[in-house]
Amino acid sequence: MSHQVVLIPGDGIGPEITEAMRRVVEAAGVDIAWDVQQAGSCVMEEFGTPLPEHVLAAVERAGVAIKGPITTPVGTGFRSVNVALRRHFDLYACVRPCLSQPGDGSRYRDIDLVIVRENTEDLYAGIEFAPGAPEVAELAGLVERSGQEPFREGSAISVKPVSEAGSRRIVEYAFEYARRCGRKKVTAVHKANIMKETDGLFLRTARAVAAEYPDIAFDDKIVDACCMGLVQDPHQFDVLVLPNLYGDIVSDLGAGLVGGLGMAPGANIGARAAIFEATHGSAPDIAGRGIANPTAEILSAAMMLDHLGEGAAAERVRAAVREVLAAGEQVTGDVRRALTGSAEGAVGTQAFADAVIAALR
Numbered sequence: 001m002s003h004q005v006v007l008i009p010g011d012g013i014g015p016e017i018t019e020a021m022r023r024v025v026e027a028a029g030v031d032i033a034w035d036v037q038q039a040g041s042c043v044m045e046e047f048g049t050p051l052p053e054h055v056l057a058a059v060e061r062a063g064v065a066i067k068g069p070i071t072t073p074v075g076t077g078f079r080s081v082n083v084a085l086r087r088h089f090d091l092y093a094c095v096r097p098c099l100s101q102p103g104d105g106s107r108y109r110d111i112d113l114v115i116v117r118e119n120t121e122d123l124y125a126g127i128e129f130a131p132g133a134p135e136v137a138e139l140a141g142l143v144e145r146s147g148q149e150p151f152r153e154g155s156a157i158s159v160k161p162v163s164e165a166g167s168r169r170i171v172e173y174a175f176e177y178a179r180r181c182g183r184k185k186v187t188a189v190h191k192a193n194i195m196k197e198t199d200g201l202f203l204r205t206a207r208a209v210a211a212e213y214p215d216i217a218f219d220d221k222i223v224d225a226c227c228m229g230l231v232q233d234p235h236q237f238d239v240l241v242l243p244n245l246y247g248d249i250v251s252d253l254g255a256g257l258v259g260g261l262g263m264a265p266g267a268n269i270g271a272r273a274a275i276f277e278a279t280h281g282s283a284p285d286i287a288g289r290g291i292a293n294p295t296a297e298i299l300s301a302a303m304m305l306d307h308l309g310e311g312a313a314a315e316r317v318r319a320a321v322r323e324v325l326a327a328g329e330q331v332t333g334d335v336r337r338a339l340t341g342s343a344e345g346a347v348g349t350q351a352f353a354d355a356v357i358a359a360l361r
Contacts, residue, residue: 002031003308006065010317011040012282013292013349014068020294020353021066021301026322027357028313030305035062039081040070050081056088059164063112066304068297069282083126084118085257085275091268092166093173094119095303096251098234101295102326104259105338111257113237116177117247118170120352122198124244162198162243167205173269174241175213185217185238186210189246191224202243227253256280259342262334265299267307276304290348293332295321298356320359330355 007022009015025032034241037055044045044050050070059065085091094117129135131154139157151157153196174186177347188206192199203220210218221229223246229236230250242250253262261280268275278296281337286292298321324330330351333343347355 002033002045003064003310004033004035004062005304005308006055006062007034007036008039008055008065008067008070009036010068010070010282011042012069012071012287014040014070014282014292016189016287017278017292017294017297018066018292020349022316023298023350023353024298024356024360025301025305027360028305028317030078030308030310030313039067040314048068051084056085059085059089059273059275062076063273064304064308065273066301067275067277068328069278070279071282071284082277083124086268086270087126089270089273089275090120091273092118092120093170093267093269094247094251095177095267095269096254097265097303098254098258100258101263102322103331103335103339104213104263104325105335106257106259108234108257111234113234114181114183114248115176115241115251115254116170116174116239116241117251118166118242119122119247120244121161121163121166122244123158123160124248125159125161129157131156140267147266160195160198162201164205165233167202167243168209171206171209171241174239175209175216178216178239179213183239185219186213187226187237187240188218188220189223189240189250190220191223191246199232200241206241217347223250226250230254230257250276251279259338260334262296262332263299265303266296267300267303269307274304274307276300276307290334290350291346292349293334294349294353295325295335297334298353316360317356320356323359324352324355327355 192203264279302314334344336346
């Protein structure tokens with residue numbers, strides 16, 4: 001069976017790691033019809049946007065995409081292409097497994113937890129107003145009339161919307177994921193002790209949903225206590241479900257438990273589409289040098305294969321990656337340093353892919 005998949009190489013190291021990923025997927029024997037589409041800074045001049053309409057149309061047609069990292073300017077310029085894709089396709093569930101790999105350099109072993117992050121609401125909804133904007137004055141008046149403490153003059157404002165519907169569907173997704181994958185416990189992460197309305201709504205909804213899944217254990221953690229617990233004893237967690245901002249931060253913390261973002265795959269799931277991507281950024285400082293670690297992108301492709309119903313191929317890809325990492329010979333510099341303290345003897349991006357392909361065969 002042939003699968004239609006949109007491939008967005010991205011920028012920075014994106015083209016290098018997506019090429020490695022594509023070669024591994026094809027070596028796994030899965031018939032993929034790749035529709036390559038460009039997005040990011042590389043198309044700004046031609047189309048006046050980092051995310052042209054024809055790219056959105058291609059993802060709409062296929063329903064499945066995998067992408068490389070795309071640079072997001074800090075403080076100025078266009079908003080995140082990743083966020084735009086999630087909002088356009090309502091990719092409400094960001095799924096980030098944190099699984100120990102051989103040679104990942106982590107101080108922990110046998111980590112196996114999954115972070116499920118709400119992707120469309122919270123502060124990442126992008127509702128912001130600059131200092132001095134008329135909307136800020138209107139909001140200031142509203143706050144004062146409500147009897148709450150006014151904010152300082154000259155403030156910039158971000159709005160944090162959290163809905164019962166959005167909270168319910170992400171918590172239901174986490175419980176359904178736990179059931180489907182044989183997981184035992186779901187932990188809801190929040191700051192409801194301070195943000196009693198927004199995070200309070202998320203927590204109340206999570207508790208109501210948990211009552212509908214008596215076969216899955218449930219607890220909740222305040223986000224700061226959760227972070228401390230992840231550092232002290234990550235084995236206490238199984239599936240974590242979080243609002244958007246906390247999920248973004250905690251998923252990077254989780255990646256740090258298993259060797260860093262270079263080892264961390266991710267998926268963004270909605271009813272209309274699913275987009276898979278490594279969790280790391282575009283690393284422009286090493287772009288074009290052929291030294292980037294493609295492990296996270298290859299493991300993201302394994303998640304994509306699961307989604308496409310190619311579970312056997314997905315497991316073969318994961319096993320091949322583990323075999324190459326465990327051998328420690330044909331690995332990129334970051335892995336080599338974790339194993340030996342030096343990058344000496346490391347191989348490049350495509351040579352690592354070659355080793356994974358050899359293990360597949």
